[in-house]
Amino acid sequence: xxxxxxxxxxxxxxxxxxQAWVTKPMxxxxxxxxxxxxxxxxxxxxxxxxxxxxxxxIYGLGFNLLLGYTxxxxxxxxxxxxxxxxxxxxxxxxxxxxxxxxxxxxGLAGGLAAGMVGCFIAHRRGIYFALMTIAxxxxxxxxxxxxxxxxxxxxxxxxxxxxxLGIGPIKASLRDNTALFYFVVAxxxxxxxxxxxxxxxxxxxxLQAIRMNETRAKFVxxxxxxxxxxxxxxxxxxxxxxxxxxxxxxESAYPExxxxxxxxxxxxxxxxxxxxxxxxxxxxxxxxxxxxxxxLGTLTETWLLWYGLLFMAVVLFxxxxxAGAWQSAAKFFRRxxxxxxNESAAAGVRGELPRxxxxxxx
Amino acid sequence: MALFEAHHLxxxxxxxxxxxxxxxxxxxxxxxxxxGPNGAGKSTCFNVLTGHFPPDRGKVxxxxxxxxxxxxxxxxxxxxxxxxxTINLFxxxxxxxxxxxxxxRVRSLGFNMIRDVAGDPSTVARALAxxxxxxxxxxxxxxxxxxxxxxxxALEIAVALAAHPRVLFLDEPTQGxxxxxxxxxxxxxxxxxxxxxxxxxxxxxxFLFSLADKVSVIHWGQVIAQGTPEELQxxxxxxxxxxxxSQHA
Numbered sequence: 001x002x003x004x005x006x007x008x009x010x011x012x013x014x015x016x017x018x019q020a021w022v023t024k025p026m027x028x029x030x031x032x033x034x035x036x037x038x039x040x041x042x043x044x045x046x047x048x049x050x051x052x053x054x055x056x057x058i059y060g061l062g063f064n065l066l067l068g069y070t071x072x073x074x075x076x077x078x079x080x081x082x083x084x085x086x087x088x089x090x091x092x093x094x095x096x097x098x099x100x101x102x103x104x105x106x107g108l109a110g111g112l113a114a115g116m117v118g119c120f121i122a123h124r125r126g127i128y129f130a131l132m133t134i135a136x137x138x139x140x141x142x143x144x145x146x147x148x149x150x151x152x153x154x155x156x157x158x159x160x161x162x163x164x165l166g167i168g169p170i171k172a173s174l175r176d177n178t179a180l181f182y183f184v185v186a187x188x189x190x191x192x193x194x195x196x197x198x199x200x201x202x203x204x205x206x207l208q209a210i211r212m213n214e215t216r217a218k219f220v221x222x223x224x225x226x227x228x229x230x231x232x233x234x235x236x237x238x239x240x241x242x243x244x245x246x247x248x249x250x251e252s253a254y255p256e257x258x259x260x261x262x263x264x265x266x267x268x269x270x271x272x273x274x275x276x277x278x279x280x281x282x283x284x285x286x287x288x289x290x291x292x293x294x295x296l297g298t299l300t301e302t303w304l305l306w307y308g309l310l311f312m313a314v315v316l317f318x319x320x321x322x323a324g325a326w327q328s329a330a331k332f333f334r335r336x337x338x339x340x341x342n343e344s345a346a347a348g349v350r351g352e353l354p355r356x357x358x359x360x361x362x
Numbered sequence: 363m364a365l366f367e368a369h370h371l372x373x374x375x376x377x378x379x380x381x382x383x384x385x386x387x388x389x390x391x392x393x394x395x396x397x398g399p400n401g402a403g404k405s406t407c408f409n410v411l412t413g414h415f416p417p418d419r420g421k422v423x424x425x426x427x428x429x430x431x432x433x434x435x436x437x438x439x440x441x442x443x444x445x446x447x448t449i450n451l452f453x454x455x456x457x458x459x460x461x462x463x464x465x466x467r468v469r470s471l472g473f474n475m476i477r478d479v480a481g482d483p484s485t486v487a488r489a490l491a492x493x494x495x496x497x498x499x500x501x502x503x504x505x506x507x508x509x510x511x512x513x514x515x516a517l518e519i520a521v522a523l524a525a526h527p528r529v530l531f532l533d534e535p536t537q538g539x540x541x542x543x544x545x546x547x548x549x550x551x552x553x554x555x556x557x558x559x560x561x562x563x564x565x566x567x568x569f570l571f572s573l574a575d576k577v578s579v580i581h582w583g584q585v586i587a588q589g590t591p592e593e594l595q596x597x598x599x600x601x602x603x604x605x606x607x608s609q610h611a
Contacts, residue, residue, distance in 0.1 A: 205479050212453055222435060
């Protein structure tokens, strides 16, 4: 074995193995969403439903940084979603009607709240981490219910009207659902590009390393506590922005989203979509969750029972979710195509006719 | 002065004393071995030296700097890398990604959220060179979990090498390996000796004695002997306590 010192030697330029900023699945998703106002109504869907789907996609993508990438199960994430919704409402009602500034405040509030919680729980993982997120989520929910002078208590904040979006000389009203839909799709596009870069960045790889082997990550020299804290805060900021968007869309902010089952929805949506194995899991999961809620909700008041059963079935029979099933199917077909190509090549070497010709089907 | 020194280290877990007044010195550019029977305290000694546990008493000195009680992360950043007795890798990452993450240049970008880890050809080239060093160049794109046992051992060493360590700690690198694997590993470590200061715990005496410049014997949590492999082989006390040689032999 010829030895070279790796510190002073590097292989001849192997070329970049990096990821593109914008990928094909990203483009397909954005094109499908961008054309939704044209094809959605034809299949029985409507613009406002699209708005909620996209908001939950952003929420799920941020949440999946924690669950899927870092392996930290947060069952109290609704707290940061709710904090974002209230921050948006309070900023709109008391500071400025600018949707962008109100959204910025929602993201900051969500990130700040998560950062505070993260200080207490970032040294934990597994069941202890999960339990502490539930406990912290309940604290936020309780405060939102009781601090009536600020949050409006059970009634929530009302009259958070959709405002006019102004970027320089460009003004656009978000009153119309279609306009709001395009606004949230634009935010989703920004979120997709940013998060795609993040998960392939040194920070994103450190998150995955911590999920796989926290001890090794420490011994390789990563600051595990700070990394976990930072991802919790970032994920909280995404939840805050999503909560702010929902407050804008619903023109109100309620404590309901901060409850335990409110927090559970994002966990179920992310897992059903396949967030544990794919970047796209939360996107698929948000679509399935909101559409299932809408379609099942029109059929029965007990839609959540059926959705819960679907969740149990997925956990039992396809724990890697819809994205996992897609990956397995793609792998199966690739292997079959490869085998068939190998068979044809071998037949060619032996001088045999292709199978179709032997069968007389050609 | 030795590159790495441990002075009067003691460690207890509850009422059990695991290390008692251990003093060790590892010279620059040498391969120093640590041996001893099961339960002698070798791995605890490694864990204390590499920051996994703080010592109850004593000091750990790296190149004149007191690093006692620093966290594993801080110790890794000082230039100490280690492998583990049970293989400790990022299993879902490829071999290349495992090494990339351990490169100081990638580690120093720890909170960069935009730059692509695999997007810099020179960084990838460096990681591939490390993999080639341990004979895994052709398997760079395979998942760590899909590698053979011997290759996983080699990858552990590659991850440790990627940090360009000032001291490389290897904890029983031959554990679970067959004769062929041991021979390949012997060849690899004998080459690494040319570039790195290495400290190795090893049960396989023949393997350790064939590579080490100096060996320390730990028994009952204490250093009972130190010397070259030849000196230790002649020491009847060492032979009885660690090699299983009877008193009448």
